[in-house]
Every structure is written in C-alpha cells, then in structure tokens.
Amino acid sequence: MSLVVQPSLFGTSGQPGLAGLGDAVERRELSDGAWIDLRPGFITAADDLFDALAGSVPWHEERMRMYDSTVRVPRLLARYRQGESLPHPVLGEARSALNAHYADEAGGPFVTAGLCLYRDGNDSVAWHGDRIARESPADTMVAILSLGAVRPFALRPKSGGPGLRLQIGHGDLLVMGGSCQRTWLHAIPKTARCLGARISVQFRPQWGNDLGGRTAEVPRA
Ligand SMILES: O=C(O)CCC(=O)C(=O)O
Numbered sequence: 001m002s003l004v005v006q007p008s009l010f011g012t013s014g015q016p017g018l019a020g021l022g023d024a025v026e027r028r029e030l031s032d033g034a035w036i037d038l039r040p041g042f043i044t045a046a047d048d049l050f051d052a053l054a055g056s057v058p059w060h061e062e063r064m065r066m067y068d069s070t071v072r073v074p075r076l077l078a079r080y081r082q083g084e085s086l087p088h089p090v091l092g093e094a095r096s097a098l099n100a101h102y103a104d105e106a107g108g109p110f111v112t113a114g115l116c117l118y119r120d121g122n123d124s125v126a127w128h129g130d131r132i133a134r135e136s137p138a139d140t141m142v143a144i145l146s147l148g149a150v151r152p153f154a155l156r157p158k159s160g161g162p163g164l165r166l167q168i169g170h171g172d173l174l175v176m177g178g179s180c181q182r183t184w185l186h187a188i189p190k191t192a193r194c195l196g197a198r199i200s201v202q203f204r205p206q207w208g209n210d211l212g213g214r215t216a217e218v219p220r221a
C-alpha cells in the first residue's frame with residue numbers, strides 16, 4: 001500500500017526520549033468510577049519517533065462489518081502482541097516507565113501495543129469503549145501516546161450527561177483507567193481543521209487471547 005505522510009515538522013527533532021511521569025501526571029476523576037491521566041510532553045524530540053513509525057511500521061487497512069455490509073476502517077493499523085518487539089526502542093522504554101508508574105493501579109501491566117495512523121482529518125475512530133473491558137467487570141487501563149497533528153480526543157459517559165474534548169498533541173500521554181472502557185465512550189472525531197497526520201500508540205493489558213482494541217464502532221448519528 002502506498003502511504004503518503006508528510007515528514008513531521010513539529011520542531012522537536014533529535015533523539016527521542018522520555019520526560020518522566022511522577023508528579024507530572026495529572027489525574028481527572030470522571031463519573032461512574034472512570035478516570036483519565038494526562039502527561040503532556042511525555043515523549044521528547046518526538047519528530048524522529050513520528051518519522052520512524054510512519055516509515056517503518058507495517059501499516060495496513062482493515063474492513064469492519066457495519067450492519068449488512070463491510071466498510072473500510074478509516075485509519076491505518078498495526079498490532080504488536082505480548083512478547084513481539086516494538087517498532088522503536090522508545091516505545092519499549094515508555095511501556096516500562098508506564099508499568100513502573102502504574103504498578104499499584106488496577107488493570108495493568110501493559111503488554112500489547114496497537115498503533116493507529118490517521119492520515120488526515122478524514123481518518124477517525126467512532127464512539128466506542130475498548131473491547132478489553134467490555135467483557136470484564138474489572139477495572140482496566142489503556143495508555144495512549146500521541147504523535148503528530150493535534151486532534152481532539154472526545155469522551156462521554158454512557159449514562160448521559162456532559163462529556164469532554166481534550167486536545168492531545170505531539171508527544172502527549174493520555175491514560176484511561178478505572179471503569180472508563182465500560183462506563184464511558186471515546187472517539188477521535190473527523191475534523192476539517194487537522195494539519196497533517198497523527199499516530200497513536202495504545203498500550204493495553206492482556207485479556208484472554210484478545211488484543212483488546214476497538215469494539216464495533218457505533219455509526220455516527
Ligand atoms: O488514536 C487514539 O488516540 C485512540 C484509538 C482508540 O481509541 C482505539 O484504537 O481503541
């Protein structure tokens with residue numbers, strides 16, 4: 001598949017690294033036992049990581065069932081199972097740092113990695129909760145590294161009521177925890193205001209033989 005992604009020009013070139021977690025992680029409690037953590041700028045010099053992943057990951061397109069037909073999943077994907085080597089050493093370091101930081105939290109450790117490439121503002125993820133938690137009443141965590149274009153990350157409670165829209169940017173970390181995958185939905189909405197490609201790396205715990213990714217997407221109203 002030919003893949004055209006602009007080389008990143010976010011002004012953070014150099015050897016990618018990690019800025020550390022600790023007190024820099026800010027928690028927001030949500031309703032129904034869900035929470036999110038934010039650590040802006042967790043990946044330093046993230047340009048080179050973006051370029052390395054855009055160029056070296058075996059991205060592929062998938063199709064999904066939607067009612068009686070199959071439709072193209074509007075983003076490119078790659079998945080790394082437990083024990084498979086990740087496509088950049090910084091991702092392994094990030095996962096280790098996350099597992100150390102969240103060692104006492106329910107739902108770890110992080111073992112699998114799913115990668116998404118949003119080529120432009122037409123690529124998206126519809127409202128969903130990750131499958132890893134849908135089948136389990138236990139709390140879990142999903143940690144997401146974001147690289148490239150800033151995209152809104154939308155969250156809303158299944159029980160109704162106000163949601164939130166976070167601006168997640170180049171090098172930022174977002175962790176969804178507690179009941180978030182069961183009681184809240186999240187989405188990366190399509191946007192006409194997107195300046196280029198975005199890559200996300202989702203670390204998840206193991207759940208059965210499952211890679212724990214997206215559930216069936218809900219068609220947009
Ligand atoms: O790209 C993202 O930040 C979210 C992706 C996601 O929700 C998923 O793959 O389950």
Ligand SMILES: [Fe+2]
Nearest residue numbers: 129130186214
């Ligand atoms: Fe998700």
